Amino acid sequence: AQKITQTQPGMFVQEKEAVTLDCTYDTSDPSYGLFWYKQPSSGEMIFLIYQGSYDQQNATEGRYSLNFQKARKSANLVISASQLGDSAMYFCAMREGLSGGYQKVTFGIGTKLQVIP
Amino acid sequence: DSGVTQTPKHLITATGQRVTLRCSPRSGDLSVYWYQQSLDQGLQFLIQYYNGEERAKGNILERFSAQQFPDLHSELNLSSLELGDSALYFCASSVPLLVSGGAQETQYFGPGTRLLVL
Numbered sequence: 001a002q003k004i005t006q007t008q009p010g011m012f013v014q015e016k017e018a019v020t021l022d023c024t025y026d027t028s029d030p031s032y033g034l035f036w037y038k039q040p041s042s043g044e045m046i047f048l049i050y051q052g053s054y055d056q057q058n059a060t061e062g063r064y065s066l067n068f069q070k071a072r073k074s075a076n077l078v079i080s081a082s083q084l085g086d087s088a089m090y091f092c093a094m095r096e097g098l099s100g101g102y103q104k105v106t107f108g109i110g111t112k113l114q115v116i117p
Numbered sequence: 118d119s120g121v122t123q124t125p126k127h128l129i130t131a132t133g134q135r136v137t138l139r140c141s142p143r144s145g146d147l148s149v150y151w152y153q154q155s156l157d158q159g160l161q162f163l164i165q166y167y168n169g170e171e172r173a174k175g176n177i178l179e180r181f182s183a184q185q186f187p188d189l190h191s192e193l194n195l196s197s198l199e200l201g202d203s204a205l206y207f208c209a210s211s212v213p214l215l216v217s218g219g220a221q222e223t224q225y226f227g228p229g230t231r232l233l234v235l
Contacts, residue, residue: 035223043205045226047119091160104173105150105224107160 002026004094004108012114013082020067021077021111023092033095034075036066039110040088048090051075082115089113120144121227123208129233135196138230142189142210148172149191150211150224151183155204166191198234205229 005024013019025034036048051059051066059066067076079086092108120143130136142149151163153176162175166185177183180198185191195202209224 033223037226043231044119044228045207045209047223047225050223104175105162107152107162109159 002108003106004092006092006108006111008111009109010112010114012116013079013086015084015115015117016081018078018080019082019113021079021090021092021113023075023077023108025073025075025092025094027073027094027096029096031096034066034068035093035095036064036075036077037091037093037107038086038088039091040085045091049077079113084115084117087113087115119225119227121208121210121225123206123227123230125230126228127231127233129235130198131235132198132200134198134234135194136198136232138193138195138206138208138232140191140193140208140210140227142191142208143212143225146210146212146225147189148211149185149189150209151177151191151193152207152209152226153204154207154229155201158204160207163193195232200234203232203234205231 003026007022032053034051038046038048049059049061049064049066051068058068063080065078089110089112091110093105095105122141124139147168150165152160154160163177164183165173169185180196183193207229208227211224
Protein backbone atom coordinates (compact mmCIF):
# COMPACT_ATOMS: atom_id res chain seq x y z
CA ALA A 1 0.00 0.00 0.00
CA GLN A 2 1.14 3.54 -0.72
CA LYS A 3 2.28 5.34 2.39
CA ILE A 4 1.38 8.75 0.99
CA THR A 5 -1.29 9.25 -1.65
CA GLN A 6 -1.81 12.43 -3.60
CA THR A 7 -4.64 11.82 -6.03
CA GLN A 8 -4.56 15.15 -7.89
CA PRO A 9 -1.78 15.17 -10.49
CA GLY A 10 -2.67 18.73 -11.48
CA MET A 11 -4.93 21.52 -10.35
CA PHE A 12 -5.88 25.00 -11.49
CA VAL A 13 -7.01 27.81 -9.25
CA GLN A 14 -7.97 31.41 -9.95
CA GLU A 15 -5.74 34.05 -8.39
CA LYS A 16 -7.04 35.20 -4.96
CA GLU A 17 -9.14 32.03 -4.55
CA ALA A 18 -8.49 29.30 -1.99
CA VAL A 19 -7.40 25.81 -3.04
CA THR A 20 -7.16 22.47 -1.24
CA LEU A 21 -4.54 19.89 -2.14
CA ASP A 22 -5.38 16.38 -0.97
CA CYS A 23 -3.12 14.00 0.88
CA THR A 24 -3.92 10.71 2.60
CA TYR A 25 -1.43 8.61 4.49
CA ASP A 26 -1.05 5.14 5.88
CA THR A 27 0.88 4.25 9.00
CA SER A 28 0.57 2.09 12.10
CA ASP A 29 3.13 4.18 13.97
CA PRO A 30 1.41 6.24 16.73
CA SER A 31 4.05 8.95 16.49
CA TYR A 32 4.43 10.52 13.08
CA GLY A 33 4.71 13.87 11.40
CA LEU A 34 3.18 15.22 8.23
CA PHE A 35 4.82 17.84 6.03
CA TRP A 36 4.08 19.82 2.94
CA TYR A 37 6.80 21.05 0.61
CA LYS A 38 6.64 23.31 -2.41
CA GLN A 39 8.89 22.82 -5.42
CA PRO A 40 8.82 25.70 -7.93
CA SER A 41 10.14 25.26 -11.45
CA SER A 42 13.58 26.35 -10.25
CA GLY A 43 13.83 23.00 -8.42
CA GLU A 44 14.40 23.83 -4.78
CA MET A 45 12.27 22.17 -2.10
CA ILE A 46 10.68 24.67 0.26
CA PHE A 47 9.24 23.57 3.60
CA LEU A 48 5.73 24.96 4.11
CA ILE A 49 4.02 23.44 7.11
CA TYR A 50 4.24 20.64 9.67
CA GLN A 51 1.60 18.69 11.63
CA GLY A 52 2.45 16.25 14.41
CA SER A 53 0.33 13.21 15.08
CA TYR A 54 -0.32 14.35 18.65
CA ASP A 55 -1.20 17.92 17.75
CA GLN A 56 -4.76 18.76 18.75
CA GLN A 57 -5.12 21.76 16.48
CA ASN A 58 -4.59 22.13 12.76
CA ALA A 59 -1.28 23.73 11.83
CA THR A 60 -1.26 27.15 10.19
CA GLU A 61 1.58 29.15 8.63
CA GLY A 62 0.47 32.39 7.05
CA ARG A 63 -1.68 31.56 4.02
CA TYR A 64 -1.08 27.83 4.49
CA SER A 65 -3.14 25.63 6.76
CA LEU A 66 -3.22 21.90 7.17
CA ASN A 67 -6.61 20.24 7.52
CA PHE A 68 -5.66 17.27 9.69
CA GLN A 69 -8.28 14.54 10.04
CA LYS A 70 -6.58 11.80 11.99
CA ALA A 71 -9.37 9.23 11.88
CA ARG A 72 -9.56 9.53 8.11
CA LYS A 73 -5.76 9.66 7.81
CA SER A 74 -5.86 12.78 5.71
CA ALA A 75 -3.68 15.89 5.81
CA ASN A 76 -4.91 18.28 3.16
CA LEU A 77 -3.09 21.53 2.46
CA VAL A 78 -5.25 24.63 2.12
CA ILE A 79 -3.77 27.69 0.44
CA SER A 80 -5.85 30.79 0.92
CA ALA A 81 -5.82 33.81 -1.41
CA SER A 82 -3.71 32.11 -4.11
CA GLN A 83 -0.96 34.11 -5.74
CA LEU A 84 0.77 33.62 -9.07
CA GLY A 85 3.93 32.68 -7.19
CA ASP A 86 2.10 29.69 -5.71
CA SER A 87 2.32 27.90 -9.05
CA ALA A 88 4.54 24.92 -8.30
CA MET A 89 4.61 21.22 -7.45
CA TYR A 90 3.42 20.44 -3.95
CA PHE A 91 4.57 17.35 -2.08
CA CYS A 92 3.02 15.77 0.97
CA ALA A 93 5.42 13.78 3.15
CA MET A 94 5.26 11.67 6.28
CA ARG A 95 7.88 10.99 8.90
CA GLU A 96 7.53 7.79 10.88
CA GLY A 97 9.45 6.61 13.87
CA LEU A 98 10.46 8.26 17.07
CA SER A 99 13.12 10.92 17.01
CA GLY A 100 16.44 10.66 18.76
CA GLY A 101 18.13 10.66 15.40
CA TYR A 102 16.07 8.18 13.43
CA GLN A 103 13.27 8.88 11.05
CA LYS A 104 11.92 7.41 7.87
CA VAL A 105 10.38 9.88 5.46
CA THR A 106 8.12 9.06 2.55
CA PHE A 107 7.01 11.54 -0.10
CA GLY A 108 3.91 11.51 -2.27
CA ILE A 109 4.12 11.90 -6.04
CA GLY A 110 3.10 15.52 -5.88
CA THR A 111 0.37 17.80 -7.20
CA LYS A 112 1.12 20.44 -9.83
CA LEU A 113 -0.73 23.64 -9.01
CA GLN A 114 -1.26 26.34 -11.60
CA VAL A 115 -2.59 29.71 -10.49
CA ILE A 116 -4.47 31.54 -13.23
CA PRO A 117 -4.52 35.35 -13.32
CA ASP B 118 17.69 30.19 1.50
CA SER B 119 17.37 27.10 3.69
CA GLY B 120 20.95 27.25 4.99
CA VAL B 121 21.80 23.87 3.48
CA THR B 122 24.45 24.05 0.77
CA GLN B 123 25.17 21.55 -1.96
CA THR B 124 27.94 21.42 -4.50
CA PRO B 125 28.20 21.20 -7.40
CA LYS B 126 24.95 22.63 -8.70
CA HIS B 127 25.24 20.81 -12.02
CA LEU B 128 27.28 17.80 -13.04
CA ILE B 129 27.61 16.19 -16.45
CA THR B 130 29.51 12.95 -16.73
CA ALA B 131 29.68 9.75 -18.75
CA THR B 132 28.44 6.24 -18.07
CA GLY B 133 30.79 4.18 -15.96
CA GLN B 134 32.25 7.18 -14.18
CA ARG B 135 32.23 8.05 -10.48
CA VAL B 136 31.15 11.33 -8.92
CA THR B 137 30.96 12.82 -5.45
CA LEU B 138 28.23 15.16 -4.31
CA ARG B 139 28.79 17.32 -1.27
CA CYS B 140 26.39 18.69 1.32
CA SER B 141 26.83 21.05 4.24
CA PRO B 142 23.92 21.01 6.69
CA ARG B 143 22.43 23.98 8.51
CA SER B 144 24.46 25.14 11.45
CA GLY B 145 23.61 22.97 14.44
CA ASP B 146 21.79 20.25 12.49
CA LEU B 147 23.11 16.76 13.22
CA SER B 148 21.06 14.80 10.70
CA VAL B 149 21.69 14.69 6.98
CA TYR B 150 19.45 12.96 4.48
CA TRP B 151 20.01 12.21 0.81
CA TYR B 152 17.21 11.98 -1.76
CA GLN B 153 17.06 11.24 -5.45
CA GLN B 154 14.38 12.89 -7.59
CA SER B 155 13.87 11.51 -11.07
CA LEU B 156 10.97 11.91 -13.46
CA ASP B 157 9.88 8.29 -13.30
CA GLN B 158 10.58 7.50 -9.63
CA GLY B 159 9.60 10.72 -7.89
CA LEU B 160 11.40 11.71 -4.70
CA GLN B 161 13.15 8.70 -3.19
CA PHE B 162 14.85 8.60 0.18
CA LEU B 163 18.36 7.19 -0.10
CA ILE B 164 20.09 7.35 3.26
CA GLN B 165 20.26 9.20 6.57
CA TYR B 166 23.22 10.04 8.77
CA TYR B 167 23.03 11.30 12.32
CA ASN B 168 26.12 12.79 13.94
CA GLY B 169 28.43 10.75 11.77
CA GLU B 170 26.60 7.44 11.95
CA GLU B 171 24.35 5.84 9.39
CA ARG B 172 20.81 5.74 10.80
CA ALA B 173 18.44 4.70 8.03
CA LYS B 174 18.68 3.32 4.54
CA GLY B 175 16.12 3.70 1.83
CA ASN B 176 16.27 2.79 -1.84
CA ILE B 177 20.01 3.26 -2.18
CA LEU B 178 21.82 1.19 -4.79
CA GLU B 179 24.96 -0.74 -3.89
CA ARG B 180 26.86 1.43 -6.39
CA PHE B 181 26.06 4.41 -4.18
CA SER B 182 27.61 5.17 -0.82
CA ALA B 183 27.62 8.06 1.59
CA GLN B 184 29.37 9.27 4.69
CA GLN B 185 29.11 12.07 7.20
CA PHE B 186 32.33 13.62 8.46
CA PRO B 187 33.20 14.94 11.94
CA ASP B 188 32.38 18.50 10.82
CA LEU B 189 28.94 17.11 9.86
CA HIS B 190 29.20 17.72 6.14
CA SER B 191 28.24 14.74 4.04
CA GLU B 192 29.24 13.27 0.72
CA LEU B 193 27.29 11.00 -1.59
CA ASN B 194 29.43 8.87 -3.88
CA LEU B 195 27.91 7.48 -7.06
CA SER B 196 29.97 4.97 -9.02
CA SER B 197 29.65 2.95 -12.24
CA LEU B 198 27.15 5.53 -13.36
CA GLU B 199 24.32 4.55 -15.67
CA LEU B 200 22.01 6.67 -17.79
CA GLY B 201 19.21 6.02 -15.32
CA ASP B 202 21.16 7.70 -12.54
CA SER B 203 20.48 11.05 -14.14
CA ALA B 204 18.41 12.90 -11.56
CA LEU B 205 18.26 15.75 -9.10
CA TYR B 206 19.99 14.78 -5.86
CA PHE B 207 18.91 16.59 -2.74
CA CYS B 208 20.49 16.80 0.64
CA ALA B 209 18.38 17.81 3.64
CA SER B 210 19.20 18.47 7.25
CA SER B 211 16.99 18.62 10.29
CA VAL B 212 16.72 20.17 13.68
CA PRO B 213 14.57 18.62 16.38
CA LEU B 214 11.40 20.49 17.31
CA LEU B 215 10.32 19.50 20.79
CA VAL B 216 6.56 19.22 20.98
CA SER B 217 4.28 17.33 23.30
CA GLY B 218 4.37 13.61 22.73
CA GLY B 219 7.99 13.47 21.62
CA ALA B 220 10.53 15.14 19.41
CA GLN B 221 9.51 15.90 15.83
CA GLU B 222 11.84 17.02 13.06
CA THR B 223 11.44 19.18 10.00
CA GLN B 224 13.83 18.66 7.11
CA TYR B 225 15.26 21.63 5.25
CA PHE B 226 16.45 20.94 1.74
CA GLY B 227 19.48 22.18 -0.12
CA PRO B 228 19.19 23.50 -3.69
CA GLY B 229 20.11 20.11 -5.15
CA THR B 230 22.72 18.80 -7.55
CA ARG B 231 21.47 18.09 -11.05
CA LEU B 232 23.34 15.09 -12.43
CA LEU B 233 23.28 14.22 -16.11
CA VAL B 234 24.88 10.97 -17.21
CA LEU B 235 25.57 10.78 -20.95
